[in-house]
Amino acid sequence: MEDTILLVDDSPYIVDGLVALLKRKGFTPIATHGGDEALTVLKTMKPDLILLDIMMEPMDGWETLDRIKANPETKDLPVLMFSAKKITPEEAQEHCLNIEDFVSKPVNPSQLLDSIKRIFERRKDVKAEAGAAKDSGLDACLIDEYSALRKSIEVDKNLLVVLKNASGMNNAGREVPADDIASIKKLEEKIATDEQRLKVINEKFPKTEGTATQ
Missing domain, CATH: 1.10.287 (Helix Hairpins)
Incomplete structure (x- = not known):
């Protein structure tokens, strides 16, 4: 069974690129284009992993992460954060317990x-x-x-x-x-x-x- 990965990024260009990459590697990517859309999708399906961008509008990745972890139905889902924004020491300390990893953009x-x-x-x-x-x-x-x-x-x-x-x-x-x-x-x-x-x-x-x- 293929692992399902929920992509959350407000850039269609990045989402399309990641969808193509993950499909080639045997994953099942689910594309969403912002925090609100991702939270709506999570009401009906539970992915094996969430790939979540930080710099989004109007709801950024940290707020989206907090809402995912505050919901008993989704709090145990693993989240991989990625962003071109430099993560601060304060952000690392505040959110490290709720994420599985962090990858910098441009995504290698x-x-x-x-x-x-x-x-x-x-x-x-x-x-x-x-x-x-x-x-x-x-x-x-x-x-x-x-x-x-x-x-x-x-x-x-x-x-x-x-x-x-x-x-x-x-x-x-x-x-x-x-x-x-x-x-x-x-x-x-x-x-x-x-x-x-x-x-x-x-x-x-x-x-x-x-x-x-x-």
Whole structure:
């Protein structure tokens, strides 16, 4: 069965290009041209993934994301954000728990497809690992924490790369704002803490072929 991907972008040119790309790669793309249209479509179908642009009018991607996650019927749907807009440290901190990944525009087809593949593979692995842990009698809260950490670490690492590129800290001689440096350091510390916690939890999991190791 082909995976269904809901595309949300107010640029018909971009939507048409992504529809063609995803069809060639065996996905079933559903095109929408704004947040309101996407929310209407979600009342009647549940895609396997939502590909959501940030810079849209009148409802931007962050507001659309908030409304998707506020609805009990759609809150668990995975969302991949993409945009030409540079994501800010504040946006990364506020929304990282609600997204699966972030891809910058102009969209590199290989990068986008790799991100989609990672999202589907991670969700499949985590589901299998959580099922095995549940069967072994592991505490449900611990299983939920493990699943959340698996996602958040990967998302945070991807956002860290985006933030570093946006700040220009990889450009020799460029002065980086103190606020950006502080936000990047804070995110690095969070990743390190989460990885250590994941390692502790992982030791309690029954060992399967797909179990993550840190």
